[in-house]
Amino acid sequence: MNDKNPAISDARIDKIIGNLLRVGVVVASLVVLIGGGLYLKRHGTELPSYHIFRGEPSDLRNVQGIMKTVSSLSGRGIIQFGLLLMIITPVLRVAFTVVSFIIQKDRVYIGVTLIVLAVLLFSLVGWG
Amino acid sequence: MNITEFSILTFVGSLTAGFLGALTGLGGGVVIVPLLTLAFGVDIRYAIGASLISVIATSCGAAAAYVKEGFSNIRLGMFLEMATTFGAVFGAAVAARVSTHVIAVIFGTVLLYSAFLSARSRAPATPETEDTHHFLPGSLRLDATYPGAQGPVSYHVHHIPTGFSLMFVAGTLSGLLGIGSGAVKVLAMDQAMRVPFKVSTTTSNFMIGVTAAASAGVYLNRGYLDPGLAMPVMLGVVLGSLLGSKVLISSGTRLLRIIFAAVILILGIEMVYNGIMGRL
Numbered sequence: 001m002n003d004k005n006p007a008i009s010d011a012r013i014d015k016i017i018g019n020l021l022r023v024g025v026v027v028a029s030l031v032v033l034i035g036g037g038l039y040l041k042r043h044g045t046e047l048p049s050y051h052i053f054r055g056e057p058s059d060l061r062n063v064q065g066i067m068k069t070v071s072s073l074s075g076r077g078i079i080q081f082g083l084l085l086m087i088i089t090p091v092l093r094v095a096f097t098v099v100s101f102i103i104q105k106d107r108v109y110i111g112v113t114l115i116v117l118a119v120l121l122f123s124l125v126g127w128g
Numbered sequence: 129m130n131i132t133e134f135s136i137l138t139f140v141g142s143l144t145a146g147f148l149g150a151l152t153g154l155g156g157g158v159v160i161v162p163l164l165t166l167a168f169g170v171d172i173r174y175a176i177g178a179s180l181i182s183v184i185a186t187s188c189g190a191a192a193a194y195v196k197e198g199f200s201n202i203r204l205g206m207f208l209e210m211a212t213t214f215g216a217v218f219g220a221a222v223a224a225r226v227s228t229h230v231i232a233v234i235f236g237t238v239l240l241y242s243a244f245l246s247a248r249s250r251a252p253a254t255p256e257t258e259d260t261h262h263f264l265p266g267s268l269r270l271d272a273t274y275p276g277a278q279g280p281v282s283y284h285v286h287h288i289p290t291g292f293s294l295m296f297v298a299g300t301l302s303g304l305l306g307i308g309s310g311a312v313k314v315l316a317m318d319q320a321m322r323v324p325f326k327v328s329t330t331t332s333n334f335m336i337g338v339t340a341a342a343s344a345g346v347y348l349n350r351g352y353l354d355p356g357l358a359m360p361v362m363l364g365v366v367l368g369s370l371l372g373s374k375v376l377i378s379s380g381t382r383l384l385r386i387i388f389a390a391v392i393l394i395l396g397i398e399m400v401y402n403g404i405m406g407r408l
Contacts, residue, residue, distance in 0.1 A: 014195050017195055018191075018193075018195040019192075021191055025192070028185070028362075029362070032362055033363060035355065036359040036360070036363070039355070039359070043131055043356075044130060044131050044132035044135075045130050045131070047129075047130055047131070048131050050168070050171060050357055053171040053173055053174065055352070056354060057351075058351075060353075060355065061348060061349055075355075079356070079359045080353070083181050083344075083355065083362070086188075086362070087181070087184060087345060087348065088341075089188050090184060090337040090340075090341040093188075093191075094206075094338060100202075109207075112206050112207055112209075112210060113206050116206060116209045116213055116338065119213040119342055120213060120341055123213075123216075123341075123343070123346050123349075124345035124349075125345075
């Protein structure tokens with residue numbers, strides 16, 4: 001990259017981002033696995049009905065609802081929490097990129113990255 | 129078939145898709161939705177939701193390895209993310225308004241196009257010396273270097289408005305169909321912006337997860353993300369692509385690519401047919 005700062009800070013940010021992505025995938029997968037185990041143990045013998053579209057209950061549609069179902073140790077709630085962690089991982093990555101552009105004092109790209117971050121958060125939190 | 133059996137079958141199917149996707153470099157995400165809808169009769173909206181999660185997972189897993197190599201152009205990626213994330217949110221909004229038959233037909237068409245692209249021999253984009261000077265300010269600093277055999281090689285990013293518009297289309301398709309749209313992204317960066325191949329592949333990989341996250345947020349809010357279905361799909365694709373990236377096959381890859389492209393072609397025809405017949 002064509003920044004003026006010493007390579008150390010850039011390489012460090014790259015390393016943090018690489019680790020962040022890896023940890024994100026592993027942690028999300030483990031949470032989904034745990035929730036999946038619970039879900040199959042309780043509901044494994046029921047019949048699936050994914051051919052009919054119903055939409056999820058409101059508790060599995062937003063961050064607050066998911067946290068509530070997780071604390072009640074519902075298998076589906078825990079899986080949904082894992083999926084949420086998976087969705088948040090790239091969002092965190094973008095947030096880290098904002099930091100790296102702040103370090104580089106690159107105003108244009110601080111703005112660009114903040115726009116991307118805003119769209120991501122907006123889509124996750126909902127339309128209000 | 130009860131939920132446990134269904135989960136095992138979808139897990140194995142997703143594992144295979146992820147494995148072949150990573151091995152051939154075509155990405156497994158594109159076959160997840162046809163697999164779930166055609167073979168397992170899953171509603172296409174649930175299938176797209178589950179597919180988006182697996183797309184995020186594979187993109188993050190691969191990007192973690194790419195970041196250190198220094199090929200991906202973060203500025204270019206971020207700049208184009210503005211187009212893809214807006215497109216993704218737009219596509220996800222469209223998905224809620226059009227009938228599932230229409231989504232199936234569009235999906236099938238994209239599959240046919242991907243099969244066509246992967247069947248064509250991949251000619252490296254010839255870097256032309258002609259200097260197109262664009263009207264966008266130089267402060268964008270999109271031109272960069274990548275590590276070559278004899279030190280850093282610099283390159284120039286061409287046709288930025290065209291690339292940006294194509295990226296909006298890629299984002300829309302991602303939000304509408306739950307795929308990574310890697311084919312459109314590479315098209316925009318290879319053909320229009322004429323970025324070196326390795327740079328466009330790694331940069332587009334970096335962008336795929338962010339784009340899919342924008343769509344996935346909307347799908348979550350709309351209740352299209354079913355944990356029971358997404359669980360085996362995500363775990364299968366993650367494990368499959370991990371295995372696929374570890375296996376080093378040099379001789380068999382070409383044949384595998386052809387087979388995988390043929391599978392995509394058949395799935396494309398099936399999706400269009402079933403969409404038109406109103407079965408999906």
